[in-house]
Amino acid sequence: MTTLTVAQALTRFLAAQYTERDGVRRRLIAATWGIFGHGNVAGIGQALVEYADEMPYLQGRNEQAMVHAAVGYARQSSRLSAHAVTTSIGPGATNLVTGAALATINRLPVLLLPGDTFATRPADPVLQQLEVPYAGDVSVNDCLRPVSVYFDRITRPEALIPAALAAARALTDPAATGAVTLALPQDVQAEAYDWPEEFFAERVWRVRRQQPDEAELDAAVRAVRAADRPLIVAGGGVKYSGAETALGVFAAATGIPVAVTQAGKGVLPHGHPADVGALGHTGTATANGLARSADLVLGIGTRYSDFTTASSTLFADPDVRFVNLNVASFDAHKLAARPLVGDAREGLELLHAELDGHTVAPAYAEAYREERTRWEQRVTAAYTAADEEARPTQAQVLGALDTLVDDSDILINAAGSLPGDLHKLWRARSSDQYHVEYGYSCMGYEIPAAIGVAIAAPGRPVWALVGDGTYLMNPTEIVTAVQQALPIKVVILQNHGYASIGGLSEAVGGERYGTAYRFRARDGGFTGAPLPVDLAANAASLGMRVLTPRTVRDLREALADARSSTVPTCVYVETETADTVSGPPPAQAWWDVPVAETSTRPSAVKAREEYDRHVTARRRHL
Template identity: 75%
Template sequence: MTRLTVAQALVRFLAAQYTERDGERRRLIGATWGIFGHGNVAGLGQALLQHAVEMPFHQGRNEQAMVHAAVGYARQSNRLSTHAVTTSIGPGATNLVTGAALATINHLPVLLLPGDIFATRPADPVLQQLEVPYAGDISVNDCLRPVSKYFDRITRPEALIPAALQAMRVLTDPLDTGAVTLALPQDVQAEAYDWPEEFFAERTWTVRRPVADPTELAAAVRAVREARRPLVVAGGGVHHSRAEDALGEFAETTGIPVASTQAGKGSLRHDHPQDMGGLGHTGTAAADELARTADLVIGVGTRYTDFTTASGTLFAADGVRFLNLNIAPYDGHKLAGLPLIADARAALEELTEALALHGHRVDDAYIAEYTEDKQRWEHRVDACYEADEPDVRPTQPQVLGLLEEVVRDDDIIINAAGSLPGDLHKLWRTRSRDQYHLEYGYSCMGYEIPAAIGVKMAVPDRPVWALVGDGTYLMMPTEIVTAVQEGIAIKILLVQNHGYASIGGLSETVGGERFGTQYRHQDDDGLYTGRPLPVDLAANAASLGMRVLRAKTVRDLRAALAEARAADTATCVYVETETADTVSGPPPAQAWWDVPVAETATRPSAVKAREEYDRHVSTRRRHL
């Protein structure tokens, strides 16, 4: 027996947990992030100090941002390793909710250790306690229940043993992983207990690769062989499973084209003959046209969100069927599809082998058709990127084109929200399986900078770029201080376009006339249509300790990006963009997205938008 506090025992336990998949063994909890308050300073704070050698610690500035950093680290570590996050009770704990939702929606593991109110209730209420008259056992941590894949409150020391083991089970389960919460009452954290030595023994958790059921596999083979215009939709599960090579072999063997969701982009390199780019509302014209005419849609590790299906209007061919290769039965049965429930890599290998035995390959005419479509789209991308006037302010697509000139295969770009995800999904030419890091399951503003820190921690020798607009930057720039403090040389590309550009454009299409979306002074009519606000975001980044390079023109930006890539300290490139015209701007949406429009209105813009909305709604279908 070893006598330790609950917090000390938990830290020792976490330091001894490992994962293994395909012979690769990793430490499960690589480090702990923390912001201390009265709910965790004397418990977990003291334990982390006492066991600093066993458990590395990182100091955060915002609780939500700490979760984002842990999620970025977990994604870059292929979900085999993650970080823990500890906070005090009250606002520190509730600030975890957004990050927890992001982790769970994206199936990425993170361990949350919020402090909680006293289990013994010596004083009631204590500082920051939420009083619930009908239930004495509720605290603000219960807000984390619906966004956690596993939740427990440790009200007795001995309860930690089964709870900790269950937490590790969920974190390492490729199907059920997400945010895991162990709420820790502040008095229990500091309470001593005689722990069995076996609790601290090294444990290795095997990350499973379940294979396909033979009956489902046979049905899948028949469906593919019967199809004349099949299309693969590659989702985030391809990356989670490290199935990129297996998908490439499947596509090359069969000739079937591959389109990708935001989470799945990069499953094939941009120059792979079968890669058709992004799919759906923010997709390419080539991919979306294939989707409209496909007779079999082969979803691999995708949840079929509304952006992918164009809100139920994209897959329009008569008799179209769906074959859903997914580790999750819930997703495997979507759209009344044939389920193929298995690990993505394992099932793709089985499917490829079975089809090869039949010599199956799509018609040459189909291959020629989508190859020409792919080439035409590449010409459109070239036109968007063209920046042959060096002394003018760049458009946002030109910014991306100039960045593409600088980056190499080992660079990683991170984005989550605003107008950049749409432009990136349509235009970016991904060069490696993990170059394109888009968080679009929750599309959380403020994710990019802390996630870049987490990614850089996982791959310290690779260039990591956080692409942020001014709206996202203002949500959460605080972790710049962390990057500077810990010498983490992330690169921020900060694009200033004076407001919420993405929602502004959406507002215009749905009759909202960009109301409340621009960062401007109020005009005499009370609307925000006056002069742009005199904010200086570059100066703000510099004030937080970051090196800042200002770029006013295309020429400046090209030089600044090259200098930033070569920098070995945290560096920000700041550029103000020009409004894109019809030539150099990004191609418009190639598929619809359902955002309801006012059914009755007096302003002409809303009336016109409603007419357009009704036209699109009439094309929606239920796949049964």
Template identity: 75%
Template sequence: MSGTRHLTVAQALVAFLARQFTERDGHRHRLIAATWGIFGHGNVAGIGQALLESGPEAMPFIQGRNEQAMVHAAVGYARHSDRLSAHAVTTSIGPGATNLVTGAALATINRIPVLLLPGDTFATRPADPVLQQLEVPYAGDLSVNDALRPVSRYFDRITRPEALVPAALQAMRVLTDPVGTGAVTLALPQDVQAEAWDWPEEFFADRVWTVRRPRPDRAELAAAAAAVRSAARPLIIAGGGIRYSGAEAALAALAEATGIPVALTQSGKGALPYDHPAEVGGVGHTGTDTAAELARGADLVIAAGTRLTDFTTASATLFQDPGVRFVGLNLDPYDAHKLAARTLVGDARESLDELREALAGHRADPEYIARYTRAKERWEARVDRAYAAPDEGAVPTQAQVLGVLDSLVTGEDVLVNAAGSLPGDLHKLWRARSPRQYHVEYGYSCMGYEIPAAIGVALAAPGRPVWALVGDGTYLMNPTEIATAVQERIPLRLVILDNHGYASIGGLSGAVGGEGFATAYRFRAVDSSYSGEPLPLDLAANAASLGMTVYRARTIGDLREALAAARAADRPTCVYVETRTPDTVSGPPPAAAWWDVPVAETATRASAAGAREEYDRQAAQRRRHL
């Protein structure tokens, strides 16, 4: 191939992106399936003109309302696509660009690919300063886009047309790297976007990026198998790496062959269906009693595809057996080494399959299997009690809302959540039926993620019922993409659970001596505290004003009818319900493991002093595994 093509930088970038593909296991996917955008002076004449000229067949375009939300939607799409396909997001320079930072942090922390294309100030500096330029006396080459550097896996600023060629290739390399992926930022000065250059035709050829599946080292595999064979109480902790590898069947085969129980992180939940004999539920601070008991007594923990965050390890207090050892099964050596583990570095599917073969004939002690089976049955009975409602006329608790939804969905439905008290209730209680049903973003636990991410999931899985579950605090944070769902005719199902405040943090505040300070949505009382009447907010009316069909559910019976109607709907639909405070029976079980939230070491109020005593007691159990 030879010759050149005379295009602007923006036109060349769009043409290049349209020809990029991933391939894994013989299946090819378009790498950048669509571009989200909001146009301002910093990108309308560059990327905006290029997208218009290329047309929707070359690069589909989706109009967003909030820059952060556009990144969340792109993350939702890429996560549900198992990171094999992604979206790009373009914004103008200035506040549009800096609004990307939160979304970029979320993508990079969760290791989800998204391509960010913010405009930038002039490379040629025709005037100084120009509109929205950040003036830094000690550095003339900084712009507000440099705020994206620490939250991007790759960052480059394209100050000359020819610089796009190596930068674009590096960007694709990072987006398709199963270890090093995350937000990728190409900052595009507005004058360079519109500058033309003669591009080599080879730049626009179809390019396929193979997503590799490295097999584990033989010596590491033999050591891991020996560790399993010598363990009396082994436990597998399965994380998001299982789903991104497509290793669910390999995990099930290993668990069935060996009888080793499997506990699940927030990202890993669904890797085994809830009714699989070896699935013992969520692990860690928001997990089940069954998983916590097994983790405390385990003498071997196989951490498969997990980052082992503080919620999973109960802030390093969960694994209490004096002789506990760890095997870190992970594609990323950094994660595999955590907790001083024996490493098993490789693709999750390949590693699990080879570990099962290396363990041929080995099976966990029958009494151990019987013990966790009985504990699992007791836990399921506890879930039944939390889901159960006294009658159809009762005002539901949050757990009972989940119970009604549980009775209506199938494995086709997808639940999207990220923040508040819902992630804890879902991790404990939700009965995941399929690998892609449970979509809780808990690496960053970002309020406002749910609605745009659900749109991204719906774009990745057309025809599947997608539910965005939000509290009133999260809804008020970011409802703007409802307008996008309406515009694009995406049948988003939105469930708003209104408890008049930041209930999750309110509960945490009470537990750590903060007495719920400033966590309720209420008028000020005489003493200036937020303890008056609830604010007269009408979130249902707000959702309706943005174009949704809205059902108000006051009772369990109303809720059942409303959720059924929403599931059958072919347009964006909202179910609004005010929840009541649960009692000890109707609420979710309390945390089965600790989470480190430091408490004031000295205080005059009794609540904080008492909380500090409890903190010191729990912190004393922390271990460093060496």
């Protein structure tokens, strides 16, 4: 037996946990992020000092941002390694909720260790305690229950043993991972207990590759063989399975075109003969045209969000049927599909073997490749500036970056209009180059996530692409990048407001109200001059090296400079409003945002008429 505090025991336990898949072993919890307060400084804080050689510590500036950094690390690590995050009770703990929701929605593992109020209640209430008149066992940490895949409150030392094992099980679950919360009362953290030595022994959690059921496989094979116009929809599950090569081989052999979700973009490198680009509201004309006429959709590792299905309007063929290969049974059964529950790589290899010699009609393959070529011409037009001395559009910023990167670069984005432009336009060179968080589309994710990615992928250029609205939400982890000497590259696109929501507001009759960063005018609206904020100076004040290109030509030079920089570097660029020539192609599919059913304003009346026209295309797949 070994006498340790609960916090010390948990730290030692976490340091001895490993994952293993395909013979490769990794630390389950590679480091712990922390901001300390009275609820964790004497417990977890002391334990991290005690075992600094076994558990690396990372200092953060904002609790939500620490979770984002941990999620970025986990995604870059293909969910096989994760970080822990510790906070005090009170605002530190509740600041975790947004990050936890993002992690669970995107099914990315992160271990949350918030402090909690006293289990023994020597004084009641203590500082930052939530008092609930009808329940004595509720704390603010209960906010984390609905956004966690596993939650426990450790009110006795001996309860840590089953809770820690359950937490590790949830973190390594290939089908249902996400945020895992162990709430730690501050008195219990510091309490000593005699622990069995076996608790600290190295333990390997093997990430299983589930084989599909033979009957389900047979049904899937028959469905593919019977289809004239099949389409593959590839999601993030392909990446987390490491199934990119298997998908490429399968698609090349069968000729079935592959459309990708936000999470799946990059599973086939740009230029693969079966790649038809992005699907859905932010998709390409090529992929969406194929989706509308497909008689069979083979979904692989996708959860079919409303952007992917264009709010249930995209798959329009009356006889369309679905086969879903997914490790999560919940997702495999969506859209009344023939389920194929299992690991994506294993399932693809079995499908390939069973479909040996089967291909789509040559005319079908030729037609979609011609359409893809036409789409690429539209991308090139959006990327190309007619005047090198003009301010760039947002698409031209992406075009300048496109000419610069290779397969080692990683691009991170989450919110605003950039996810749409990136999904439609970006030419992904590698499976992990495209890192757009679009499950929660959380403003403020990009910069801290870039830090997590840079930790997971040292030596690779990591780009955080943000608009001014997103930057103002959460720039403080720049300090962490400077402290850790992580040479992330932050590209700030200044368009003076919430441009994406402004465009959506205009489309649904909201007249861009409340979306511009401008002074109030006499009529009360935000229609005055742009606010005199200097984001370049702000980034510099936080320790970044800052470049401020003014023209397209300057931008190319600045991006090249940033890419080779060995210190955290910001490229700040004011963008020109896109027009029909230099802007990206408009949405190729609908997205359901309900419009006011009655209004006295003409813009809302017109928007409702357009909404009623689109909504008739919605359907239930049964």
